[in-house]
Amino acid sequence: MAKSFDTQVLNTTIMGVVQDTFKKMLHIESAVDPVVFEKDIIEYDGFMRVFPMEKFNGPVFISYVNFYLTQKELEKNNTDGTFVFFVKEDVAEKLLKAFGRPLKEAEDEEVLMDIVGEFCNILAGNVKNELVGLGYADISMSAPHKSKNSVPDGVPFDYELFTKQELSFTFWNQKCIVVEACMGNIPQKGK
Amino acid sequence: MKKILVVDDSSVQRKKIIQIIRKAGFQNETMEAGDGLEAIGALGDNFQDIAAVLCDWNMPNMNVLEFVEGVAQVPAVASIPVVMVTTEGTADKIAQAKAANPNLQGYVVKPFTPEQLREAIEPILQRAG
Numbered sequence: 605m606a607k608s609f610d611t612q613v614l615n616t617t618i619m620g621v622v623q624d625t626f627k628k629m630l631h632i633e634s635a636v637d638p639v640v641f642e643k644d645i646i647e648y649d650g651f652m653r654v655f656p657m658e659k660f661n662g663p664v665f666i667s668y669v670n671f672y673l674t675q676k677e678l679e680k681n682n683t684d685g686t687f688v689f690f691v692k693e694d695v696a697e698k699l700l701k702a703f704g705r706p707l708k709e710a711e712d713e714e715v716l717m718d719i720v721g722e723f724c725n726i727l728a729g730n731v732k733n734e735l736v737g738l739g740y741a742d743i744s745m746s747a748p749h750k751s752k753n754s755v756p757d758g759v760p761f762d763y764e765l766f767t768k769q770e771l772s773f774t775f776w777n778q779k780c781i782v783v784e785a786c787m788g789n790i791p792q793k794g795k
Numbered sequence: 796m797k798k799i800l801v802v803d804d805s806s807v808q809r810k811k812i813i814q815i816i817r818k819a820g821f822q823n824e825t826m827e828a829g830d831g832l833e834a835i836g837a838l839g840d841n842f843q844d845i846a847a848v849l850c851d852w853n854m855p856n857m858n859v860l861e862f863v864e865g866v867a868q869v870p871a872v873a874s875i876p877v878v879m880v881t882t883e884g885t886a887d888k889i890a891q892a893k894a895a896n897p898n899l900q901g902y903v904v905k906p907f908t909p910e911q912l913r914e915a916i917e918p919i920l921q922r923a924g
Contacts, residue, residue: 629906675858702906703807704814715807722805725853726905729882733904742887747804747855 608765609685609787613738615640615769618783621730622773625723629702636774642767645786651758652768652786656690659772659782663693663752665717667724668759670746671732671787678744683760685743685787686768687731689724695780696720713752721748727783740790762788797846797923798824799916802834802862803880804854808905812849812880812912819913821920830854831862842872846923847900847916852881852888863896876900876919880912 619638626632646653656664671685672678691699697710699719709715725748736742749755761768768786772779799816801809806829813825823846828834831854838845848866852859863879866872877899879892884904893899901915 625906669853675860679858703811705807705810718805718807722808725805726882729853729884729905733882733884736885736887742885745853745883747853 607789608767609789611642611769613735614785614787615771617731617734617738618727618769618771618785621727621734622771622781622783625727625730626775629726630698630775632775634774638774639772639779641770643770643784645761645766645768647761647763648758650763652686652761653758654688654690654755654784656753656755659690660692660780665691665693665696665720665750665752666755667717667721667748667750668755669724669728669748670760671728672744672746673741673790675744678746681760683762684790686759686761686785687724687728688759688784689720689727690782690784691720691723692778692780695776695778698776699723717750717752721750724748724750731785735790736793739792741793743790761786764788796823798826798841798844799920800826800828800834800837800841800845800848802828802831802848802854803851804829805851808851815909815912816916818909819917821916823920831857831859834862835865838866838872838875842875845872845875847876847878847919849878849880849916852879852883852892860891860895863892863899867896867898874898876923878903878915878919880907881905 668688670683696716765786771783773781803809809827878901880903882905
C-alpha cells in the first residue's frame with residue numbers, strides 16, 4: 605500500500621496558500637478558520653468521484669490538477685496527488701476582479717471556468733512550491749481541467765489512497781470555496 | 796516595433812498580462828497562444844517580428860520545456876528572449892527552464908504584481924527597441 609503524505613502538513617500548507625493567494629489577488633481575508641474533514645475516497649472505474657453539487661446550494665465551478673513524482677510519471681499519467689478546487693458560481697464572478705476583467709464578463713460561462721481553472725493552477729502550484737520549501741522533492745503538475753456542476757468521468761488519483769482531505773473556506777461571509785486534496789508519499793530531498 | 800508573444804492556456808491570464816503591458820506604457824503589439832503548439836505556429840509565421848515570448852509552464856498538449864528548448868535550438872528564433880510567467884517557482888524548475896533555453900531572461904511567479912511583470916520585461920523591450 606502506498607504511504608500517504610502527512611495530512612497535517614498538506615492541510616496546513618493548503619490553508620496558508622489559499623489565504624495568502626486571496627489576500628494577494630483579491631485583498632480579502634477570511635475571519636473564519638477553514639473547516640477540515642477527512643473523507644473516504646469513492647472510486648469508480650479507477651477515478652475518484654467528486655460531488656460538486658453537495659458543496660453549496662447552487663451552481664458550482666470545478667477545476668482540478670494532478671501531481672506526479674516526476675515528469676516521466678506525468679507522461680505515463682501515474683498520479684501521486686490530486687487537488688480539486690470548487691467555487692460557488694456567484695463567487696466565481698467575484699474572481700473576475702483579480703484578473704482585471706469587467707463584471708459584465710460574468711455572463712460568460714467560459715470566462716468564469718477559465719478563471720477558476722487559473723486560480724486552481726495558481727493555488728496548486730503554490731502548494732507545491734511551499735512543500736518544496738519544507739524540504740520535499742519538487743514534483744510535476746498537470747494543466748488544470750475545468751467543468752461546471754459535475755466531473756462526469758471523475759478525477760485521476762493515486763489508486764492506493766483511501767482518504768482525501770476536504771477544506772472549506774469562508775470568504776465574503778459565506779462558505780464559498782472548497783478544496784479536496786489527497787497525496788501519496790513525496791520523498792524528502794536528499795533521502 | 797516588435798511584438799510580444801504571450802503563451803498561456805488561460806485566456807484571462809493572457810489578457811491580464813497584455814493589460815499590464817499596456818498600462819506600463821509599452822506600445823508593442825501582442826500575440827496570444829494557448830499552448831506550446833500554437834506558439835510554434837505563431838513564431839513560425841512571425842519570427843522576425845517577435846521581441847519576447849512570455850510563457851506559462853503547465854499547459855496542455857506540449858511539455859513546455861520541449862517548447863522553450865525547441866526555441867533555443869532553431870537558429871532563426873534562438874535569440875528571442877523568453878520570460879517564464881508561471882506558478883512553477885522553485886529553484887529546480889527555474890534551473891530546468893534555464894538549462895532548456897539559455898536565453899531565458901526573466902522568471903515571474905504567479906500570483907504576480909504588475910510591477911513584478913513590468914520589471915521582468917522592461918529591459919528586454921528596451922533592448923528590442
